[in-house]
Amino acid sequence: METENGHTELGKCVPADTAGAAEPARDHAAEVDPAAVPSIKLRRAIYPVLIGLAVIVWLFWKDFDPAVFGDIDFRLGSLFWLLLAIVFMAGRDFGYILRLRTLSGGDLSWGQCLRVIMLWEFTSAVTPSAVGGTSVALLYIHKEGISVGRSSAIVMLTSFLDELYFIIMFPLLVVIIGPTRLFHTPVGEGILETGIISIAVIAYSLKLIYLVILSYGLFFNPRGLKWLLMRVFRMGWLRRWYRDMNKVGTDIVNSSRELRRQGKRFWASAFASTFLSWTSRYLVANALVMAFFAVSDHFLLFAKQLVMWIVMLVIPTPGGSGFAEYIFTNFCSDLIEVPLALQLSAAALVAFLWRGITYYPYLIVGAVMFPRWIARKFGKEPKNTCP
Numbered sequence: 107m108e109t110e111n112g113h114t115e116l117g118k119c120v121p122a123d124t125a126g127a128a129e130p131a132r133d134h135a136a137e138v139d140p141a142a143v144p145s146i147k148l149r150r151a152i153y154p155v156l157i158g159l160a161v162i163v164w165l166f167w168k169d170f171d172p173a174v175f176g177d178i179d180f181r182l183g184s185l186f187w188l189l190l191a192i193v194f195m196a197g198r199d200f201g202y203i204l205r206l207r208t209l210s211g212g213d214l215s216w217g218q219c220l221r222v223i224m225l226w227e228f229t230s231a232v233t234p235s236a237v238g239g240t241s242v243a244l245l246y247i248h249k250e251g252i253s254v255g256r257s258s259a260i261v262m263l264t265s266f267l268d269e270l271y272f273i274i275m276f277p278l279l280v281v282i283i284g285p286t287r288l289f290h291t292p293v294g295e296g297i298l299e300t301g302i303i304s305i306a307v308i309a310y311s312l313k314l315i316y317l318v319i320l321s322y323g324l325f326f327n328p329r330g331l332k333w334l335l336m337r338v339f340r341m342g343w344l345r346r347w348y349r350d351m352n353k354v355g356t357d358i359v360n361s362s363r364e365l366r367r368q369g370k371r372f373w374a375s376a377f378a379s380t381f382l383s384w385t386s387r388y389l390v391a392n393a394l395v396m397a398f399f400a401v402s403d404h405f406l407l408f409a410k411q412l413v414m415w416i417v418m419l420v421i422p423t424p425g426g427s428g429f430a431e432y433i434f435t436n437f438c439s440d441l442i443e444v445p446l447a448l449q450l451s452a453a454a455l456v457a458f459l460w461r462g463i464t465y466y467p468y469l470i471v472g473a474v475m476f477p478r479w480i481a482r483k484f485g486k487e488p489k490n491t492c493p
Contacts, residue, residue, distance in 0.1 A: 161428040178398045187397035191463060194386045194393060199223060201383030205267070208375045209260045210252060218250045225479060228472020231425040231465060249483045258335075262324060263365065267380040269317040272416060275384075276310055279409040288409055292440035292449065302417055302437065309419040328362035388412060391434070391460050399452055400443040407441045425465060431457045 203219040214222070225246050243264070247257040280288055289306075291299040323331030338344065388411040395401050414433050418426040431454075439453035 161431045179400075180398060184397045187393045191390050191393035191397070194390045195463060197386035198383050198390075199227075201379045201381075201386060202226075205264065205376055205379035205383070206247075206260070208372060208379065209263055210247075210256075213252060214247070214250055221475070221479070222246045222250060224468070224471050224475055227468040228476060231468045231472065233424055234422050259324075259362065259365065262320060262331075263376070266317065266320050266324060267376055268384070269313050269320070271380055271384050272310070272313055272412070273317055275412060276306075276416060279412060283406060283409055287406065288413065290440075291437050293436050298436060302413065302433075305417045305420055306413055309416045312419065313416070324362055325366060328359045331362075332359060387464070390464055391438070391456065394459050394463070395442055395456050398456070402441050402443050407438055410438050410441075413437075427461075427465070430465070431461055434460065 199220075202223045203216065206219040206222060207214055207216065210219075222243070226243050229242055243261045244254070244257045247260055248254050252260065285303075289299055289303050291302065323334070388408045391411060392401055392404050392407055395407070401407055411434075414430065414437065417433070418429065421429045423429060434457040435450060435453040439449040442449055442452045442456065444452045
């Protein structure tokens with residue numbers, strides 16, 4: 107059944123013999139074969155685990171001193187900080203879910219938003235950081251009942267909000283903290299520090315260029331974005347949907363008009379949920395350190411993690427595995443209040459726990475959820491019945 111604004115209502119059963127009348131312009135994206143998305147394969151989930159664990163083992167072998175366990179202050183308060191770390195992780199996911207529900211105009215239920223976010227995070231965990239889950243997020247959202255055009259607009263606006271957070275926060279933190287303190291590394295004799303600064307500047311420049319182009323397409327020239335999509339869908343296996351890009355582009359143009367008409371409440375919710383997600387993400391490590399040691403400068407530790415995520419844009423490993431553990435240990439170790447000789451050991455231990463709570467759970471959840479989702483969304487549906 108279609109509503110007055112032309113969108114199909116979710117949860118309504120459409121008999122098989124009338125589906126054509128209810129959906130006169132069904133697009134090929136609704137018939138995507140899972141094999142057409144080569145980046146989402148369950149066997150790939152093992153690679154980031156092996157890479158991450160290999161780096162942790164190497165760090166432990168290279169720098170770990172068992173004496174660090176003597177400096178661990180595990181008390182009743184430690185449970186509070188561990189629970190707070192979990193709360194921050196929940197805040198990260200809740201922010202994503204709230205944002206997706208806001209951007210979909212409530213057409214996606216809370217359960218659907220949770221499912222999409224978990225699949226999205228799983229895809230991000232098994233693909234390089236530069237690719238992430240955005241490349242297939244459109245598919246996830248569309249298969250939950252949103253048109254391809256609206257799904258495209260939602261994914262692009264999500265990307266816009268994420269990039270905007272980095273574009274604003276990075277220079278703000280550089281000004282507040284100062285580049286010397288922000289990029290200081292306690293090890294590496296300046297080589298690591300120079301590399302981080304260089305990559306951060308390049309990655310930030312790329313993000314800024316991308317944000318400008320995306321903003322132009324979404325808010326100023328959506329027809330230009332439509333033209334770009336049609337060019338992209340001429341390549342490789344995407345060619346099968348090229349003929350439908352005209353309709354998809356029209357949907358994007360219409361969605362862009364809707365975005366420009368949105369009120370203050372919509373944008374306030376979208377920006378607030380984005381801020382909640384990313385800020386909660388960076389506070390997890392602070393809570394984990396406090397569970398066992400102490401942090402000399404919480405704000406600096408938060409800021410350094412933002413730098414790490416910007417740098418991870420160019421890291422080719424799935425989900426930044428290996429690099430994230432290494433860079434956290436060598437970039438943030440001096441902020442853990444333990445004797446100087448034990449800082450790397452303490453940082454390696456925290457890095458292991460940090461990735462254990464912020465990364466590996468999504469691999470597990472995704473490995474369970476993804477095949478079931480594929481079977482339900484792409485499996486054979488019985489005729490004349492609701493799925």
